Amino acid sequence: MPVDPAALTRITALGSVPEAGRGLVRDLPVRWALEEAGIPYSARTLTFLGERSADDLAEQPFGQVPAYNDGEVSMFESGAIVLRVGERSEALLPRDPRARAKTISWLFAALSSVEMQIWPLALLNIFFADKPWRNEARPALEGNVRRVLGRVAAHLGEKDWLEGEFTAGDLMMVTVLRRLRSTGLVAEHANLAAYLARGEARPAFQRALAAHLADFADQATAA
Amino acid sequence: MPVDPAALTRITALGSVPEAGRGLVRDLPVRWALEEAGIPYSARTLTFLGERSADDLAEQPFGQVPAYNDGEVSMFESGAIVLRVGERSEALLPRDPRARAKTISWLFAALSSVEMQIWPLALLNIFFADKPWRNEARPALEGNVRRVLGRVAAHLGEKDWLEGEFTAGDLMMVTVLRRLRSTGLVAEHANLAAYLARGEARPAFQRALAAHLADFADQATAA
Numbered sequence: 165m166p167v168d169p170a171a172l173t174r175i176t177a178l179g180s181v182p183e184a185g186r187g188l189v190r191d192l193p194v195r196w197a198l199e200e201a202g203i204p205y206s207a208r209t210l211t212f213l214g215e216r217s218a219d220d221l222a223e224q225p226f227g228q229v230p231a232y233n234d235g236e237v238s239m240f241e242s243g244a245i246v247l248r249v250g251e252r253s254e255a256l257l258p259r260d261p262r263a264r265a266k267t268i269s270w271l272f273a274a275l276s277s278v279e280m281q282i283w284p285l286a287l288l289n290i291f292f293a294d295k296p297w298r299n300e301a302r303p304a305l306e307g308n309v310r311r312v313l314g315r316v317a318a319h320l321g322e323k324d325w326l327e328g329e330f331t332a333g334d335l336m337m338v339t340v341l342r343r344l345r346s347t348g349l350v351a352e353h354a355n356l357a358a359y360l361a362r363g364e365a366r367p368a369f370q371r372a373l374a375a376h377l378a379d380f381a382d383q384a385t386a387a
Numbered sequence: 388m389p390v391d392p393a394a395l396t397r398i399t400a401l402g403s404v405p406e407a408g409r410g411l412v413r414d415l416p417v418r419w420a421l422e423e424a425g426i427p428y429s430a431r432t433l434t435f436l437g438e439r440s441a442d443d444l445a446e447q448p449f450g451q452v453p454a455y456n457d458g459e460v461s462m463f464e465s466g467a468i469v470l471r472v473g474e475r476s477e478a479l480l481p482r483d484p485r486a487r488a489k490t491i492s493w494l495f496a497a498l499s500s501v502e503m504q505i506w507p508l509a510l511l512n513i514f515f516a517d518k519p520w521r522n523e524a525r526p527a528l529e530g531n532v533r534r535v536l537g538r539v540a541a542h543l544g545e546k547d548w549l550e551g552e553f554t555a556g557d558l559m560m561v562t563v564l565r566r567l568r569s570t571g572l573v574a575e576h577a578n579l580a581a582y583l584a585r586g587e588a589r590p591a592f593q594r595a596l597a598a599h600l601a602d603f604a605d606q607a608t609a610a
Contacts, residue, residue: 225542226538238489239491240492241492241496242499244496247491248491262460264460265462265467266461266462268470269462272498273448273464273467275503276466297524300518301514301515301518304514305510
Protein backbone atom coordinates (compact mmCIF):
# COMPACT_ATOMS: atom_id res chain seq x y z
CA MET A 165 0.00 0.00 0.00
CA PRO A 166 1.60 3.29 -1.07
CA VAL A 167 0.54 5.44 1.91
CA ASP A 168 3.90 6.48 3.32
CA PRO A 169 4.44 9.47 5.63
CA ALA A 170 7.87 10.03 4.07
CA ALA A 171 6.63 10.00 0.46
CA LEU A 172 7.56 12.90 -1.82
CA THR A 173 3.99 13.11 -3.17
CA ARG A 174 1.69 14.73 -0.65
CA ILE A 175 -2.06 15.33 -0.71
CA THR A 176 -4.60 16.85 1.64
CA ALA A 177 -7.77 15.08 2.78
CA LEU A 178 -10.46 15.61 5.38
CA GLY A 179 -10.09 14.24 8.90
CA SER A 180 -13.82 14.12 9.56
CA VAL A 181 -17.00 14.46 7.52
CA PRO A 182 -20.65 13.63 8.16
CA GLU A 183 -21.44 9.94 7.65
CA ALA A 184 -23.22 10.61 4.32
CA GLY A 185 -20.07 12.14 2.84
CA ARG A 186 -17.68 9.33 3.67
CA GLY A 187 -16.41 7.62 0.58
CA LEU A 188 -17.36 10.66 -1.53
CA VAL A 189 -14.74 13.27 -0.60
CA ARG A 190 -12.52 14.21 -3.52
CA ASP A 191 -9.26 12.95 -2.11
CA LEU A 192 -10.61 9.47 -3.00
CA PRO A 193 -10.12 9.64 -6.81
CA VAL A 194 -6.63 11.07 -6.25
CA ARG A 195 -5.72 8.27 -3.83
CA TRP A 196 -7.17 5.78 -6.32
CA ALA A 197 -5.10 7.21 -9.17
CA LEU A 198 -1.93 7.08 -7.06
CA GLU A 199 -2.71 3.45 -6.14
CA GLU A 200 -3.26 2.50 -9.79
CA ALA A 201 0.04 4.18 -10.64
CA GLY A 202 1.85 2.61 -7.70
CA ILE A 203 3.07 6.01 -6.47
CA PRO A 204 3.60 6.31 -2.70
CA TYR A 205 1.97 9.33 -1.08
CA SER A 206 1.24 10.87 2.28
CA ALA A 207 -2.02 12.54 3.31
CA ARG A 208 -2.41 15.50 5.64
CA THR A 209 -5.93 15.91 7.04
CA LEU A 210 -7.79 19.19 7.39
CA THR A 211 -10.98 19.76 9.35
CA PHE A 212 -14.31 19.57 7.49
CA LEU A 213 -15.50 23.07 8.33
CA GLY A 214 -12.58 24.93 9.78
CA GLU A 215 -10.68 28.08 9.05
CA ARG A 216 -8.04 27.70 6.37
CA SER A 217 -4.61 29.23 6.79
CA ALA A 218 -3.12 31.52 4.14
CA ASP A 219 -0.83 28.61 3.20
CA ASP A 220 -3.81 26.27 2.80
CA LEU A 221 -5.56 28.81 0.54
CA ALA A 222 -2.43 29.38 -1.52
CA GLU A 223 -2.35 25.63 -2.15
CA GLN A 224 -6.14 25.21 -2.59
CA PRO A 225 -7.86 28.55 -3.27
CA PHE A 226 -11.36 27.19 -2.53
CA GLY A 227 -10.41 25.97 0.95
CA GLN A 228 -11.33 22.44 -0.07
CA VAL A 229 -9.45 19.17 -0.54
CA PRO A 230 -7.48 17.70 -2.16
CA ALA A 231 -4.38 19.73 -2.79
CA TYR A 232 -1.40 17.92 -4.28
CA ASN A 233 2.36 18.38 -4.37
CA ASP A 234 4.80 15.92 -5.90
CA GLY A 235 8.02 17.83 -5.38
CA GLU A 236 7.87 19.28 -8.88
CA VAL A 237 4.44 20.89 -9.05
CA SER A 238 1.62 21.95 -6.73
CA MET A 239 -1.98 21.49 -7.93
CA PHE A 240 -5.61 21.53 -6.85
CA GLU A 241 -8.84 20.06 -8.33
CA SER A 242 -9.19 16.29 -8.36
CA GLY A 243 -9.57 16.19 -12.16
CA ALA A 244 -6.36 18.12 -12.68
CA ILE A 245 -4.47 16.00 -10.17
CA VAL A 246 -5.70 12.71 -11.67
CA LEU A 247 -4.48 13.98 -15.04
CA ARG A 248 -1.08 14.80 -13.52
CA VAL A 249 -0.83 11.32 -11.99
CA GLY A 250 -1.74 9.99 -15.43
CA GLU A 251 1.19 11.90 -16.92
CA ARG A 252 3.34 9.99 -14.44
CA SER A 253 1.87 6.56 -15.30
CA GLU A 254 0.70 4.85 -18.45
CA ALA A 255 -1.64 2.77 -16.24
CA LEU A 256 -4.04 5.75 -16.32
CA LEU A 257 -3.23 7.74 -19.44
CA PRO A 258 -2.31 5.95 -22.67
CA ARG A 259 0.67 7.35 -24.54
CA ASP A 260 -0.95 6.96 -27.99
CA PRO A 261 -2.19 10.48 -28.87
CA ARG A 262 -5.64 9.35 -30.00
CA ALA A 263 -6.28 7.22 -26.91
CA ARG A 264 -4.83 9.94 -24.70
CA ALA A 265 -7.22 12.50 -26.21
CA LYS A 266 -10.25 10.26 -25.57
CA THR A 267 -9.12 9.63 -21.99
CA ILE A 268 -8.89 13.35 -21.27
CA SER A 269 -12.28 13.90 -22.94
CA TRP A 270 -13.89 11.36 -20.59
CA LEU A 271 -12.10 12.79 -17.58
CA PHE A 272 -13.72 16.16 -18.23
CA ALA A 273 -17.02 14.55 -19.23
CA ALA A 274 -17.32 12.73 -15.91
CA LEU A 275 -17.10 16.03 -14.04
CA SER A 276 -18.61 18.52 -16.44
CA SER A 277 -21.30 16.57 -18.30
CA VAL A 278 -22.26 13.92 -15.72
CA GLU A 279 -21.54 15.25 -12.24
CA MET A 280 -22.85 18.69 -13.23
CA GLN A 281 -26.28 17.05 -13.62
CA ILE A 282 -26.01 15.05 -10.39
CA TRP A 283 -25.16 18.00 -8.18
CA PRO A 284 -28.58 19.75 -8.37
CA LEU A 285 -30.21 16.47 -7.33
CA ALA A 286 -27.80 16.16 -4.40
CA LEU A 287 -28.68 19.72 -3.33
CA LEU A 288 -32.32 18.68 -2.92
CA ASN A 289 -31.18 16.43 -0.08
CA ILE A 290 -28.54 18.75 1.33
CA PHE A 291 -30.51 21.99 1.46
CA PHE A 292 -34.16 21.26 0.80
CA ALA A 293 -34.90 17.94 2.52
CA ASP A 294 -37.70 19.50 4.58
CA LYS A 295 -39.36 21.47 1.77
CA PRO A 296 -42.74 20.31 0.52
CA TRP A 297 -41.78 21.18 -3.08
CA ARG A 298 -38.79 18.85 -3.01
CA ASN A 299 -40.74 16.12 -4.82
CA GLU A 300 -42.00 18.61 -7.38
CA ALA A 301 -38.45 19.52 -8.35
CA ARG A 302 -37.11 15.97 -8.42
CA PRO A 303 -38.47 14.62 -11.75
CA ALA A 304 -36.87 17.32 -13.91
CA LEU A 305 -33.53 16.96 -12.13
CA GLU A 306 -33.68 13.18 -12.34
CA GLY A 307 -34.53 13.55 -16.01
CA ASN A 308 -31.25 15.41 -16.60
CA VAL A 309 -29.32 12.67 -14.84
CA ARG A 310 -31.16 9.94 -16.76
CA ARG A 311 -30.36 11.65 -20.04
CA VAL A 312 -26.60 11.70 -19.46
CA LEU A 313 -26.51 8.22 -17.91
CA GLY A 314 -28.33 6.90 -20.97
CA ARG A 315 -25.62 8.40 -23.18
CA VAL A 316 -22.81 6.94 -21.10
CA ALA A 317 -24.51 3.51 -21.03
CA ALA A 318 -25.04 3.62 -24.80
CA HIS A 319 -21.40 4.45 -25.42
CA LEU A 320 -20.20 1.80 -22.97
CA GLY A 321 -22.29 -0.95 -24.55
CA GLU A 322 -20.75 -4.34 -23.89
CA LYS A 323 -17.24 -3.01 -23.29
CA ASP A 324 -15.57 -3.31 -19.89
CA TRP A 325 -14.39 0.30 -19.93
CA LEU A 326 -15.41 3.42 -21.88
CA GLU A 327 -12.65 3.07 -24.48
CA GLY A 328 -11.82 -0.59 -24.02
CA GLU A 329 -8.93 -0.39 -21.53
CA PHE A 330 -9.21 1.14 -18.06
CA THR A 331 -8.07 4.79 -17.96
CA ALA A 332 -8.26 7.94 -15.85
CA GLY A 333 -11.57 8.60 -17.62
CA ASP A 334 -13.10 5.47 -16.14
CA LEU A 335 -11.60 6.26 -12.75
CA MET A 336 -13.38 9.60 -12.65
CA MET A 337 -16.61 8.31 -14.18
CA VAL A 338 -16.86 5.53 -11.57
CA THR A 339 -16.11 8.08 -8.84
CA VAL A 340 -18.95 10.29 -10.10
CA LEU A 341 -21.44 7.44 -10.51
CA ARG A 342 -20.86 6.52 -6.86
CA ARG A 343 -22.53 9.82 -5.96
CA LEU A 344 -25.82 8.27 -7.10
CA ARG A 345 -25.55 5.39 -4.62
CA SER A 346 -28.63 6.50 -2.66
CA THR A 347 -30.72 6.45 -5.87
CA GLY A 348 -31.67 3.68 -8.27
CA LEU A 349 -30.59 5.63 -11.34
CA VAL A 350 -27.42 3.70 -12.19
CA ALA A 351 -29.25 0.38 -11.76
CA GLU A 352 -31.60 1.37 -14.60
CA HIS A 353 -28.78 0.34 -16.96
CA ALA A 354 -27.44 -3.14 -16.25
CA ASN A 355 -24.20 -2.45 -18.11
CA LEU A 356 -23.60 0.76 -16.16
CA ALA A 357 -24.25 -0.93 -12.81
CA ALA A 358 -21.79 -3.68 -13.78
CA TYR A 359 -19.26 -1.02 -14.86
CA LEU A 360 -19.56 0.75 -11.50
CA ALA A 361 -19.12 -2.56 -9.63
CA ARG A 362 -16.14 -3.43 -11.85
CA GLY A 363 -14.48 -0.14 -10.94
CA GLU A 364 -15.12 -0.50 -7.22
CA ALA A 365 -13.76 -4.06 -7.30
CA ARG A 366 -10.33 -2.97 -8.50
CA PRO A 367 -7.72 -3.61 -5.79
CA ALA A 368 -6.36 -0.07 -6.20
CA PHE A 369 -9.83 1.36 -5.52
CA GLN A 370 -10.24 -0.83 -2.45
CA ARG A 371 -6.87 0.27 -1.05
CA ALA A 372 -7.71 3.92 -1.74
CA LEU A 373 -11.11 3.64 -0.07
CA ALA A 374 -9.61 1.94 2.99
CA ALA A 375 -7.02 4.71 3.35
CA HIS A 376 -9.69 7.39 2.79
CA LEU A 377 -11.91 5.91 5.53
CA ALA A 378 -8.98 5.23 7.89
CA ASP A 379 -8.38 8.97 8.22
CA PHE A 380 -11.86 9.39 9.66
CA ALA A 381 -11.25 6.58 12.15
CA ASP A 382 -8.00 8.25 13.23
CA GLN A 383 -9.85 11.43 14.05
CA ALA A 384 -12.87 9.91 15.74
CA THR A 385 -11.20 9.95 19.15
CA ALA A 386 -9.51 13.32 18.61
CA ALA A 387 -12.69 15.12 17.44
CA MET B 388 -9.73 35.67 -38.46
CA PRO B 389 -8.94 31.95 -38.41
CA VAL B 390 -12.35 30.63 -39.50
CA ASP B 391 -11.47 28.81 -42.72
CA PRO B 392 -13.64 26.13 -44.33
CA ALA B 393 -10.50 24.35 -45.57
CA ALA B 394 -8.78 24.27 -42.16
CA LEU B 395 -7.48 20.97 -40.83
CA THR B 396 -8.90 21.68 -37.36
CA ARG B 397 -12.66 21.19 -37.32
CA ILE B 398 -15.22 21.76 -34.59
CA THR B 399 -18.97 21.41 -34.26
CA ALA B 400 -21.27 24.19 -33.09
CA LEU B 401 -24.99 24.86 -32.97
CA GLY B 402 -26.78 26.50 -35.88
CA SER B 403 -29.62 27.82 -33.76
CA VAL B 404 -30.36 28.21 -30.06
CA PRO B 405 -32.92 30.22 -28.08
CA GLU B 406 -31.94 33.87 -27.64
CA ALA B 407 -30.98 33.33 -23.97
CA GLY B 408 -28.39 30.74 -24.93
CA ARG B 409 -26.57 32.77 -27.54
CA GLY B 410 -23.05 33.58 -26.48
CA LEU B 411 -23.13 30.74 -23.93
CA VAL B 412 -22.87 27.59 -26.07
CA ARG B 413 -19.69 25.64 -25.44
CA ASP B 414 -18.17 26.02 -28.87
CA LEU B 415 -17.37 29.60 -27.75
CA PRO B 416 -14.45 28.79 -25.39
CA VAL B 417 -13.03 26.45 -28.04
CA ARG B 418 -13.25 29.13 -30.74
CA TRP B 419 -11.70 31.59 -28.30
CA ALA B 420 -8.81 29.22 -27.54
CA LEU B 421 -8.19 28.68 -31.26
CA GLU B 422 -8.23 32.45 -31.84
CA GLU B 423 -5.74 33.04 -29.00
CA ALA B 424 -3.52 30.33 -30.49
CA GLY B 425 -3.92 31.66 -34.04
CA ILE B 426 -5.03 28.23 -35.31
CA PRO B 427 -7.42 28.28 -38.29
CA TYR B 428 -10.53 26.13 -37.90
CA SER B 429 -13.80 25.34 -39.57
CA ALA B 430 -17.15 24.91 -37.81
CA ARG B 431 -19.93 22.52 -38.80
CA THR B 432 -23.30 23.40 -37.26
CA LEU B 433 -25.77 20.92 -35.78
CA THR B 434 -29.37 21.62 -34.86
CA PHE B 435 -30.18 22.57 -31.27
CA LEU B 436 -32.62 19.74 -30.56
CA GLY B 437 -32.29 17.28 -33.37
CA GLU B 438 -31.52 13.63 -33.77
CA ARG B 439 -27.82 12.84 -33.78
CA SER B 440 -26.36 10.40 -36.28
CA ALA B 441 -24.24 7.44 -35.16
CA ASP B 442 -21.23 9.38 -36.48
CA ASP B 443 -22.15 12.41 -34.42
CA LEU B 444 -22.47 10.27 -31.28
CA ALA B 445 -19.19 8.51 -31.94
CA GLU B 446 -17.58 11.94 -32.04
CA GLN B 447 -19.57 13.44 -29.14
CA PRO B 448 -21.25 10.72 -27.02
CA PHE B 449 -23.60 13.18 -25.28
CA GLY B 450 -25.05 14.49 -28.53
CA GLN B 451 -23.83 17.96 -27.65
CA VAL B 452 -21.30 20.41 -29.04
CA PRO B 453 -18.44 20.99 -29.47
CA ALA B 454 -16.62 18.03 -30.93
CA TYR B 455 -13.09 18.65 -32.19
CA ASN B 456 -10.75 17.04 -34.69
CA ASP B 457 -7.35 18.42 -35.64
CA GLY B 458 -6.20 15.72 -37.99
CA GLU B 459 -4.29 13.94 -35.27
CA VAL B 460 -6.88 13.44 -32.53
CA SER B 461 -10.66 13.60 -32.04
CA MET B 462 -12.02 14.97 -28.77
CA PHE B 463 -15.13 16.20 -26.98
CA GLU B 464 -15.73 18.36 -23.87
CA SER B 465 -14.80 22.03 -24.10
CA GLY B 466 -12.37 21.75 -21.16
CA ALA B 467 -10.51 18.87 -22.79
CA ILE B 468 -10.38 20.64 -26.14
CA VAL B 469 -9.13 23.91 -24.66
CA LEU B 470 -6.37 21.91 -22.98
CA ARG B 471 -5.49 20.30 -26.31
CA VAL B 472 -5.33 23.69 -28.00
CA GLY B 473 -3.11 24.78 -25.12
CA GLU B 474 -0.75 21.89 -25.87
CA ARG B 475 -0.50 23.36 -29.37
CA SER B 476 0.19 26.93 -28.18
CA GLU B 477 2.15 28.49 -25.37
CA ALA B 478 -0.26 31.45 -25.56
CA LEU B 479 -2.68 29.38 -23.44
CA LEU B 480 -0.59 26.84 -21.56
CA PRO B 481 2.82 27.84 -20.15
CA ARG B 482 5.63 25.37 -20.74
CA ASP B 483 7.09 25.78 -17.25
CA PRO B 484 5.82 22.73 -15.29
CA ARG B 485 4.72 24.67 -12.23
CA ALA B 486 2.81 27.29 -14.24
CA ARG B 487 1.36 24.57 -16.46
CA ALA B 488 0.09 22.69 -13.39
CA LYS B 489 -1.62 25.79 -12.02
CA THR B 490 -3.21 26.51 -15.40
CA ILE B 491 -4.70 23.03 -15.59
CA SER B 492 -5.89 23.33 -11.98
CA TRP B 493 -7.78 26.52 -12.84
CA LEU B 494 -9.18 25.02 -16.03
CA PHE B 495 -10.80 22.25 -14.00
CA ALA B 496 -11.74 24.65 -11.20
CA ALA B 497 -13.70 26.89 -13.57
CA LEU B 498 -15.88 23.96 -14.61
CA SER B 499 -15.94 21.76 -11.55
CA SER B 500 -15.79 24.18 -8.62
CA VAL B 501 -17.40 27.31 -10.10
CA GLU B 502 -19.77 26.29 -12.89
CA MET B 503 -20.98 23.31 -10.83
CA GLN B 504 -22.43 25.86 -8.36
CA ILE B 505 -23.90 28.08 -11.09
CA TRP B 506 -25.80 25.31 -12.87
CA PRO B 507 -28.42 24.70 -10.12
CA LEU B 508 -29.19 28.43 -10.14
CA ALA B 509 -29.58 28.35 -13.93
CA LEU B 510 -31.97 25.41 -13.61
CA LEU B 511 -34.32 27.57 -11.51
CA ASN B 512 -34.86 29.71 -14.59
CA ILE B 513 -34.84 26.89 -17.13
CA PHE B 514 -37.21 24.45 -15.43
CA PHE B 515 -38.89 26.17 -12.52
CA ALA B 516 -39.54 29.74 -13.64
CA ASP B 517 -43.27 29.41 -12.95
CA LYS B 518 -42.97 27.70 -9.56
CA PRO B 519 -43.97 29.68 -6.48
CA TRP B 520 -41.09 28.10 -4.49
CA ARG B 521 -38.49 29.38 -6.92
CA ASN B 522 -37.66 32.30 -4.64
CA GLU B 523 -37.44 30.02 -1.63
CA ALA B 524 -34.74 27.95 -3.31
CA ARG B 525 -32.75 30.87 -4.63
CA PRO B 526 -30.89 32.13 -1.50
CA ALA B 527 -29.18 28.80 -0.74
CA LEU B 528 -28.14 28.37 -4.37
CA GLU B 529 -26.91 31.95 -4.61
CA GLY B 530 -25.03 31.36 -1.37
CA ASN B 531 -23.07 28.55 -3.01
CA VAL B 532 -22.21 30.76 -5.95
CA ARG B 533 -21.22 33.65 -3.66
CA ARG B 534 -18.92 31.37 -1.69
CA VAL B 535 -16.92 30.24 -4.72
CA LEU B 536 -16.88 33.71 -6.33
CA GLY B 537 -15.51 35.09 -3.06
CA ARG B 538 -12.68 32.56 -3.20
CA VAL B 539 -11.86 33.37 -6.82
CA ALA B 540 -11.97 37.12 -6.12
CA ALA B 541 -9.71 36.69 -3.08
CA HIS B 542 -7.17 34.71 -5.10
CA LEU B 543 -7.30 37.17 -7.99
CA GLY B 544 -6.72 40.19 -5.77
CA GLU B 545 -5.14 43.01 -7.76
CA LYS B 546 -3.69 40.77 -10.46
CA ASP B 547 -4.88 40.99 -14.05
CA TRP B 548 -5.21 37.19 -14.37
CA LEU B 549 -5.45 34.32 -11.90
CA GLU B 550 -1.74 33.47 -12.03
CA GLY B 551 -0.41 36.73 -13.43
CA GLU B 552 -0.31 35.98 -17.17
CA PHE B 553 -3.42 35.07 -19.21
CA THR B 554 -3.84 31.29 -19.60
CA ALA B 555 -6.41 28.66 -20.55
CA GLY B 556 -7.54 28.79 -16.91
CA ASP B 557 -8.59 32.43 -17.30
CA LEU B 558 -10.22 31.66 -20.62
CA MET B 559 -12.48 29.06 -19.03
CA MET B 560 -13.10 31.07 -15.86
CA VAL B 561 -14.23 34.11 -17.88
CA THR B 562 -16.44 31.84 -20.00
CA VAL B 563 -18.06 30.44 -16.84
CA LEU B 564 -18.51 33.85 -15.17
CA ARG B 565 -20.40 35.01 -18.28
CA ARG B 566 -23.14 32.53 -17.31
CA LEU B 567 -24.00 34.85 -14.42
CA ARG B 568 -24.67 37.80 -16.73
CA SER B 569 -28.36 37.95 -15.81
CA THR B 570 -27.46 38.24 -12.10
CA GLY B 571 -25.57 40.82 -10.09
CA LEU B 572 -23.31 38.25 -8.45
CA VAL B 573 -20.07 38.98 -10.31
CA ALA B 574 -20.54 42.72 -9.75
CA GLU B 575 -20.39 42.16 -5.99
CA HIS B 576 -16.61 41.95 -6.43
CA ALA B 577 -15.16 44.92 -8.30
CA ASN B 578 -11.98 43.05 -9.17
CA LEU B 579 -13.94 40.08 -10.55
CA ALA B 580 -16.18 42.32 -12.66
CA ALA B 581 -13.05 44.01 -14.06
CA TYR B 582 -11.49 40.60 -14.72
CA LEU B 583 -14.57 39.47 -16.66
CA ALA B 584 -14.57 42.69 -18.69
CA ARG B 585 -10.83 42.30 -19.34
CA GLY B 586 -11.39 38.81 -20.70
CA GLU B 587 -14.28 39.85 -22.92
CA ALA B 588 -12.26 42.77 -24.27
CA ARG B 589 -9.54 40.52 -25.67
CA PRO B 590 -9.54 40.69 -29.49
CA ALA B 591 -9.47 36.89 -29.70
CA PHE B 592 -12.63 36.68 -27.58
CA GLN B 593 -14.36 39.27 -29.73
CA ARG B 594 -13.50 37.39 -32.93
CA ALA B 595 -14.67 34.10 -31.38
CA LEU B 596 -17.95 35.63 -30.23
CA ALA B 597 -18.60 37.17 -33.63
CA ALA B 598 -18.03 33.82 -35.35
CA HIS B 599 -20.18 32.04 -32.75
CA LEU B 600 -23.06 34.46 -33.31
CA ALA B 601 -22.62 34.52 -37.10
CA ASP B 602 -23.61 30.86 -37.27
CA PHE B 603 -27.00 31.72 -35.81
CA ALA B 604 -27.48 34.52 -38.33
CA ASP B 605 -26.62 32.11 -41.16
CA GLN B 606 -29.39 29.80 -40.05
CA ALA B 607 -32.04 32.41 -39.35
CA THR B 608 -33.33 32.37 -42.91
CA ALA B 609 -32.89 28.61 -43.35
CA ALA B 610 -34.73 27.73 -40.12
